[in-house]
Amino acid sequence: MRVVVADDSVLLREGLQLILADAGHGVVAAVGDGPSLVGAVAEHAPDLSIVDVRMPPTHTDEGLRAAVEVRRCTPGARILVLSQYVEVSYADELLATGDGGVGYLLKDRVSELGGFLDAVATVADGGTVLDPQVVAQLMRRRRDPLEQLTPREREVLAAMAEGLSNTAIAARLHVTEGGVEKHTQRIFAKLDLHGDDDRQHRRVKAVLAFLR
Template sequence: MRVVIAEDSVILREGMVELLTARGCDVVATVGDGDGLLAAVATHVPDVAVVDIRMPPTHTDEGIRAAIQLRAAHPGVGVLVFSQHAEPAWAARLLAGEASGIGYLLKERVSATADFIEALHRVAAGGVALDPVIVSRMVNAGRRPLDRLTERERVVLDLMAQGHSNRSIAELLVVSERAVEKHAASIFTKFDLPPAAADNRRVKAVVAYLQESRS
């Protein structure tokens, strides 16, 4: 199996080369950016490319954009996205065309090298290898944030909308304040409200809740 690796971290890149070579793979090229990936695939036409999402120059989505271009130009080359970032929208775009020879694994969730190698072989053979986290987020992406909440989270958010503090909510629900904080954190995540110093996530969650409740 011939492999191209696109990873901007030199340590990770060299580690993958050693791992794949030891498992009988032929690493025909290693690159550190999206342009290098496209050039390497055009030159070597490997069986599969291992691609990180965020690479130079902006470290945002260069890798995944290059992977989509790669698939358009070389549909026979498998693409295994191997990243620490779960981006279901990009996974959906990769799968939008010919949904074969595609993989998306999260670095921190690969607990055994054998699992990585097996996924790589599957993708190279035209199969699909998606981390369950990616699948779950792709499914939930089409649902309203309100529909993603558990029954208890809905109750907590409703009480937030009524102006109750976490302590007040805890007293009303006869639970610990820490339990309410965990529910609130889950609500913020499901409403795509990451921590930010300038934003009041509680207010934004309530506004979104009231807007969705009226729709």
């Protein structure tokens, strides 16, 4: 198997290369940042890329973003993410196509080489390997956001869906307009509708979420 390794730690890169070589695999490129990963995959067309999440320059999610870019440019590219952290935003995007050939393991769970090499083989063959913590975080992320609303917030949202103004909602629910405004702001926050959209646009998005 031909493998690209992407990790900004020289020690980890070298260690992975030794482990893979001992198992009969060849590392065709070992890189330390996201753009180099994208370039190495384009150049070598490996059977698998093993990618760390946090790489230069900000050491936040560059590796995952690069993995998403690899899958966008090369559909079906096999990616195994190894990280100390669960970063759900780009992990969700990486898994969104459902094509397989993707893995996300936490480094502290790769405690024995047999399990790691099994994961390598599974992902290279087009399977999916996910750490239990990753699964748990993704399930929480995909939970129906309306479940987070209180009964009163659901009443306010239902009234919004009828096209009522804050004044009309306040009269119906026997609360102040200020109280309706506070409920509305909490609804926007729980539905992840932030201030980059204008207020009316957020009301429309909230109503659409309710109707779905």
